[in-house]
Amino acid sequence: MQKISRSSPGVLIARATCAVLLATALGACTTAPAPDSPGAGASLNEAQAGGPSRWELVRWQQADGSLRSIPHGDNGQPIIFEFNSGIDSAQGTVSGYSGCNRFTGGYGKTSTGMRFDPLAATRMACIPPRAELENALLTAMQSPFTTVGTQPSAGSMGRQIIWKTANGDLLQFIEREGVGQRGDKMEAQAAGGVEKTVYVDSQRVECTGVVRQSCYRVRENPNASWTLWYGPIEGLDFEPGTAYTLRVRETRVDNPPADASAIRWQLLKVESRTRAN
Template sequence: MHSRTSLFPFSLAARSAAALLVAVMLGACTTAPAPDLPSAGTNLNQTQPSGPSRWELVRWQQPDGAQRDIPHGDNGQPIIFEFNEGIDAAQGTVSGTSGCNRFTGSYGKTDTGIRFDRIAGTRMACPPPRMELESALLKAMQTPFATVGTQPSAGSTGRQIIWKTAGGDLLQFVEREGVGRRGASVEAGGVEKVVYIDSQRVECSGVGKMTCYRWRESPEAPWQLWYGPIEGLDFEPGVAYTLRVREYQVPNPPADASSIRWQLLKVESRTRAK
């Protein structure tokens, strides 16, 4: 295991993200789209119905091809956009984290992409790299983004989209799980505990074939399978987590559901797997 770096890891998600960006850049040099990339007009609802969705900014490429570092928050929080009606909706509200502060506003589809309106945020101060990135992002959001590439889900990698800003930057977002959970108030009761989450989920059998987290109670303990979600966790394949969670007993759970559930309190650490 190695500590997180600012560049993209060679995980499945990262290779897919990089491949999508390369395809977009190659397609931009020709009059036809890249052969393995859906057109910019492709509707992402082909892989998921409408409804709330959460997207993480995973790559920022500047017009000269240089990659901009995307720092995470004090507790490992990524830059997240949450669309209340889904990314394909004609309009709706958007909220999330912009690098340092939380923001809210509205969004609407355009003929070529998406626009953001009435964006407002909190005013907390953060280290300079995070403040600089946030300022650049919020400035870019003042003008519409053009959609230059989309990709449906592939394996453990969520749906992806690349937007081009008016200044020529390419912003690549990947859909993450845990919609609507982060920031929710912590319920009363339960037991607080620390758990260690493996960097990859594995196939397991529940009601049918599914993927499960691997977790353990200490770095030396054997791995166990966790069949349910971890409420509030934006899991990124290729990253191992140490989490502080609150564990609740579920009264009268369905026959095919777990009798306990976890709600995320804090990301203690994130570690990239080699």
């Protein structure tokens, strides 16, 4: 495979690593793997489910074998998926940059790969090549992805994964510690956040933002009235009928999606759980 420079669409991919990974994936191009096959249930062997992980889309092979160009944003931003609980976690919140806009939503592991819950996204306009790729990506995410190849980290390369979309395209991602200025900014923002204790009611309630949705009822003082929390609580595996006392990190979100909160809560610790009577 020809090496690609960092300034051209895509990123530099080591030949040997890519060859092994693509061989696994291309063998599954015509038929999706069975749930109990190595491709479907492939482990990344370096699971990091206890913390967030960030993944960059580096290669898009269409069902006919042709490669799709992956343009970067105005400031060089790559396409990034950020899994708040790690890619190997059973479920959590995913957010990132889809080529033109920021998005956020839920994700969960399936027997064959990964599913994404309905996403909220910003609505910025951009030039046609980026808009077309973003539309194709967000459309693909409406159906589950099938895992057809994985590779643990080797040398300077991060862990890798190839997902197959419902229409047969292959999307190759590499794990990144922090990509460009935006990744550095996010880490600095998280480090500068405020830690606080919040109380979460045992049931979510129907609420209306931009659309009708379910909200948490929360308060920061056990004697205060409940208020509605419209966003996710990243890292919380909420169980209806259980009230929680949580330690969270609160940070502000720059340019949040139209139907998302400008405040971000990341779970640090579940201090207590109480089953409702």
